[in-house]
Amino acid sequence: NAGVTQTPKFQVLKTGQSMTLQCAQDMNHEYMSWYRQDPGMGLRLIHYSVGAGITDQGEVPNGYNVSRSTTEDFPLRLLSAAPSQTSVYFCASSRKTAATEAFFGQGTRLTVV
Amino acid sequence: DAKTTQPNSMESNEEEPVHLPCNHSTISGTDYIHWYRQLPSQGPEYVIHGLTSNVNNRMASLAIAEDRKSSTLILHRATLRDAAVYYCILRDVSTGFQKLVFGTGTRLLVSP
Numbered sequence: 001n002a003g004v005t006q007t008p009k010f011q012v013l014k015t016g017q018s019m020t021l022q023c024a025q026d027m028n029h030e031y032m033s034w035y036r037q038d039p040g041m042g043l044r045l046i047h048y049s050v051g052a053g054i055t056d057q058g059e060v061p062n063g064y065n066v067s068r069s070t071t072e073d074f075p076l077r078l079l080s081a082a083p084s085q086t087s088v089y090f091c092a093s094s095r096k097t098a099a100t101e102a103f104f105g106q107g108t109r110l111t112v113v
Numbered sequence: 114d115a116k117t118t119q120p121n122s123m124e125s126n127e128e129e130p131v132h133l134p135c136n137h138s139t140i141s142g143t144d145y146i147h148w149y150r151q152l153p154s155q156g157p158e159y160v161i162h163g164l165t166s167n168v169n170n171r172m173a174s175l176a177i178a179e180d181r182k183s184s185t186l187i188l189h190r191a192t193l194r195d196a197a198v199y200y201c202i203l204r205d206v207s208t209g210f211q212k213l214v215f216g217t218g219t220r221l222l223v224s225p
Contacts, residue, residue, distance in 0.1 A: 041217065043213070
């Protein structure tokens, strides 16, 4: 099983550029979410979705947009990259019943110069 | 979000048991206790979860205190591959989307 697939694995952007981080899951999970992890810290929630067409903000949403047109895909858009967005980004998916496990992608390491 | 407290780091020798503690004194009746681990340069990986009773799976055991204010993740025989950061997380299953709130976790060092 592929699980949660994130692309690209590494990316370098210049300040002001935009880009989309891709996330796809093949487990038919309702819930999908994006986290960022800064050095030495735990993960922080950026945006999440409880189903196709439904998204909401997490604790650090500024500078990011998301959409969920299908169950499988949940892309994260950086509108105008800033050095403060240098981080490792993780996508996660889980079933609607939260007493079960969440599955995480391998991460995208983003550097904004 | 209910808070958990874990030691910053612990050390173990290979093939010895490891007991990773977690305190969650403000846990509510609908909070599940989840454990995830993060190997170097990888995404978090589910380990185990439980509500009230002790739980076992192929990776680990979870011992939950009778008052549920603390729990312990038990790795029965540590291997070098178990060196990771371990996160203890509470998930409230009573309503809607339940985000995973990651603290800084416990960094487990395993020596040969």
